[in-house]
Amino acid sequence: MKISLTLNGEVVTADVEPRQSLVDFLRASGLTGTHSGCEHGVCGACSVRVGGHVVRGCLMLAVQTDGQTVETIEGLTQSAAIADLQAAFHRRNALQCGFCTAGMLLTAHELLALDPLPSRDDIRDYLSGNYCRCTGYQAIIDAIADVAAERSGR
Ligand code: FES
Ligand code: FES
Numbered sequence: 193m194k195i196s197l198t199l200n201g202e203v204v205t206a207d208v209e210p211r212q213s214l215v216d217f218l219r220a221s222g223l224t225g226t227h228s229g230c231e232h233g234v235c236g237a238c239s240v241r242v243g244g245h246v247v248r249g250c251l252m253l254a255v256q257t258d259g260q261t262v263e264t265i266e267g268l269t270q271s272a273a274i275a276d277l278q279a280a281f282h283r284r285n286a287l288q289c290g291f292c293t294a295g296m297l298l299t300a301h302e303l304l305a306l307d308p309l310p311s312r313d314d315i316r317d318y319l320s321g322n323y324c325r326c327t328g329y330q331a332i333i334d335a336i337a338d339v340a341a342e343r344s345g346r
Pocket of ligand 1: 227228229230231232233234235236237238239248249250251
């Protein structure tokens, strides 16, 4: 099926199999920052933004993005929208293998847009759908709390 979408700010047309998942489509398009982990909606490694909302790329078909706006970690990095979160993850050692990191960053970005100064419990709760196999959760929460405080001038 032919689809046309805005992918990281550029209009893209593609021929996709009706059953191809969004994460597989993105990775086959060279956007390998989005990872495929559990492939059934549990781990959050495949998180991307569709229409401004973070979704699971493994639970969405590529054909469903026809006419939509899709943003991946590459697009958010290029626009510098999450530069402070990325710097804080680096500074706080909030990534080890990095497999979960794109999903963590997208989810953290969404949380801070909804709630600029979340408590540590709020951060934990919002990230509960993103798994880190390296179990660096404390450092991830530290990094997000740092950015929330910096952005709020605290
Ligand atoms: Fe999609 Fe795990 S790969 S939630
Ligand atoms: Fe390895 Fe999270 S840093 S899975």
